[in-house]
Amino acid sequence: MNKNSSIVEMFTMTLNEDYRFPIPEVFAFLYAFGTFVLSNPVSISYARTGEHLAYDFASSINGLPMFFFTIFLFKNISYGIGYDLERGIAQTFFSYPLRRRQILTIKLVSALGLATALLLGVHVFSLLILVPDVLRKYFFTVVLTYVVDLCFPFLLSGFLLLVVLVSKKSGLSLAAGIGAYFLFSMLIIPIMLSSSPESNLGLKVYSVFNPSIALHMYYNQSKSRVWIPSFSEVLLYVAMGYFLVALIFIVGYAYFQKRLEL
Amino acid sequence: MTYLIEAHDLVKYYGNIAAVSGLSFNVEEGSVTGLVGPNGAGKTTTIKMIIGILKPNNGQVRVFNEDPWDNVDIRYQIGVVYERACFPTSYKVIEYLERACRIFGKPKYRAKEVLLEVGLDGSENKPIKGLSAGMLQKFSVAHALVHEPRLIIADEPTANLDPEARGNLLSLILKLNRDKKITFLISSHILFELSRVCNSMVIINRGKVWASGKLDDLLNKLETKLVRVSTDKPEELAAEVKKLSYVAHVEADVRSILIGVTSEDYNRVYSDILDIAKKLGAKITGMESSTASLEELFKLAVKNEETKR
Numbered sequence: 001m002n003k004n005s006s007i008v009e010m011f012t013m014t015l016n017e018d019y020r021f022p023i024p025e026v027f028a029f030l031y032a033f034g035t036f037v038l039s040n041p042v043s044i045s046y047a048r049t050g051e052h053l054a055y056d057f058a059s060s061i062n063g064l065p066m067f068f069f070t071i072f073l074f075k076n077i078s079y080g081i082g083y084d085l086e087r088g089i090a091q092t093f094f095s096y097p098l099r100r101r102q103i104l105t106i107k108l109v110s111a112l113g114l115a116t117a118l119l120l121g122v123h124v125f126s127l128l129i130l131v132p133d134v135l136r137k138y139f140f141t142v143v144l145t146y147v148v149d150l151c152f153p154f155l156l157s158g159f160l161l162l163v164v165l166v167s168k169k170s171g172l173s174l175a176a177g178i179g180a181y182f183l184f185s186m187l188i189i190p191i192m193l194s195s196s197p198e199s200n201l202g203l204k205v206y207s208v209f210n211p212s213i214a215l216h217m218y219y220n221q222s223k224s225r226v227w228i229p230s231f232s233e234v235l236l237y238v239a240m241g242y243f244l245v246a247l248i249f250i251v252g253y254a255y256f257q258k259r260l261e262l
Numbered sequence: 263m264t265y266l267i268e269a270h271d272l273v274k275y276y277g278n279i280a281a282v283s284g285l286s287f288n289v290e291e292g293s294v295t296g297l298v299g300p301n302g303a304g305k306t307t308t309i310k311m312i313i314g315i316l317k318p319n320n321g322q323v324r325v326f327n328e329d330p331w332d333n334v335d336i337r338y339q340i341g342v343v344y345e346r347a348c349f350p351t352s353y354k355v356i357e358y359l360e361r362a363c364r365i366f367g368k369p370k371y372r373a374k375e376v377l378l379e380v381g382l383d384g385s386e387n388k389p390i391k392g393l394s395a396g397m398l399q400k401f402s403v404a405h406a407l408v409h410e411p412r413l414i415i416a417d418e419p420t421a422n423l424d425p426e427a428r429g430n431l432l433s434l435i436l437k438l439n440r441d442k443k444i445t446f447l448i449s450s451h452i453l454f455e456l457s458r459v460c461n462s463m464v465i466i467n468r469g470k471v472w473a474s475g476k477l478d479d480l481l482n483k484l485e486t487k488l489v490r491v492s493t494d495k496p497e498e499l500a501a502e503v504k505k506l507s508y509v510a511h512v513e514a515d516v517r518s519i520l521i522g523v524t525s526e527d528y529n530r531v532y533s534d535i536l537d538i539a540k541k542l543g544a545k546i547t548g549m550e551s552s553t554a555s556l557e558e559l560f561k562l563a564v565k566n567e568e569t570k571r
Binding site: 003005006009010013016017020087088089091092094096097098099100257259261262 | 315316332337338341348350361
């Protein structure tokens with residue numbers, strides 16, 4: 001018996017559930033709307049050149065779509081995984097000849113992978129339309145900006161995954177995820193206000209969880225007097241951020257495989 | 263004798279509460295085995311450990327001689343029917359079964375075959391969410407059959423069904439066991455219902471096996487006569503009768519007591535009751551006897567245990 005066909009079948013079934021009409025259409029619209037209408041590339045200082053300009057463009061069009069993207073991930077995890085656990089559908093899936101880790105991988109690739117591909121797909125085309133030269137010349141900077149900006153939503157998704165697995169409640173976990181998102185996003189305000197060049201540890205710690213702050217500080221050295229990280233420092237924060245993402249998902253996998261009881 | 267399921271000394275705690283404590287039994291190939299017990303006896307917990315979605319705190323369960331926790335290969339040989347059938351509801355009946363066929367590497371036409379087998383032909387294009395409770399349970403059985411399993415484990419499959427649907431489902435189980443040689447483990451809290459289809463029983467209460475074995479052997483071993491004595495002093499009489507060493511069960515209501523005794527001691531009990539009544543000054547207005555069904559015995563045993571507690 002071909003186990004790959006079982007995986008493919010299960011994957012298509014999961015996609016069918018996660019991306020039922022009109023969910024992907026609505027989010028694709030929100031990404032495009034957020035990119036072209038609500039984001040503010042006009043505010044970008046054209047006095048800036050080179051990779052600074054590339055960063056400004058990429059991070060500017062990322063603002064609102066990244067919020068929609070985070071909500072999309074939360075919805076996929078809390079309803080794609082949480083709802084199955086809550087309603088007992090997971091029990092049916094556990095009677096299929098698939099390993100637990102395979103089931104979770106299928107669920108996560110559908111929930112996170114496809115949502116990310118949708119966002120990046122919309123944004124690659126947006127950048128090609130808006131600033132084709134910048135994308136071509138400073139491809140690495142644009143990619144780095146996306147890698148950095150995606151870290152925080154992925155980290156929160158990992159947290160949400162743990163809440164879902166432990167609570168087995170879709171609504172509760174969605175509320176916990178959104179709560180954590182807003183709490184963490186607001187936290188930057190007191191941290192920034194209380195930081196100074198002599199005392200910026202809070203900002204550094206925050207950057208471990210959300211390395212886009214470190215990248216922002218790096219590309220806005222003239223404005224930022226509180227903390228000016230070097231490029232290698234930025235890369236270190238990105239690595240630490242993704243290490244946390246990996247760690248939280250490893251914990252999720254271990255729990256799903258060894259401890260999750262239905 | 264081949265055992266498809268071997269449960270040995272299973273223990274499962276939820277917090278400090280033991281849902282199952284030291285449960286051991288086997289399910290023989292080709293049998294229809296009933297796992298019976300009142301609500302909260304530990305049936306679903308036991309079934310979940312057998313299916314591999316709960317891990318026992320202690321003891322061991324083997325299905326097809328393998329540990330069912332995350333063992334993928336044995337699932338080709340096991341079908342599962344849950345008390346509350348849970349499927350993604352956005353599918354039509356035939357669509358979902360065809361997907362299940364592909365997951366198990368079975369040809370697509372198998373979906374139509376199983377619908378015919380369970381009597382759901384004609385409902386192929388109905389959405390799953392539009393099925394009645396009875397039809398949904400039949401769909402669940404069809405889903406458990408797509409990969410032609412050797413063993414079907416069903417947790418309270420008749421719980422949400424009306425009497426007619428219940429009868430139909432049990433007849434289907436009998437037919438599948440007879441014609442396809444499928445082994446069944448079925449849990450229920452209704453012993454009478456299962457005694458219609460099962461040839462073996464595991465009767466559990468409070469997470470422990472109360473009695474187990476082939477149905478005929480169980481009835482012979484536990485054969486008990488019931489004597490109902492109508493009296494004006496049921497409480498006092500019951501208290502004294504309980505003291506007789508050979509009496510297995512005593513239950514009092516407002517105007518009578520029900521006494522359970524083994525067949526051997528049946529003849530002694532009449533004279534003893536009359537003696538006790540005389541001493542107490544109780545008036546006996548009638549005595550009648552019958553043979554206890556397994557169901558009655560079980561109920562008495564459960565009640566006795568609760569009284570002791």
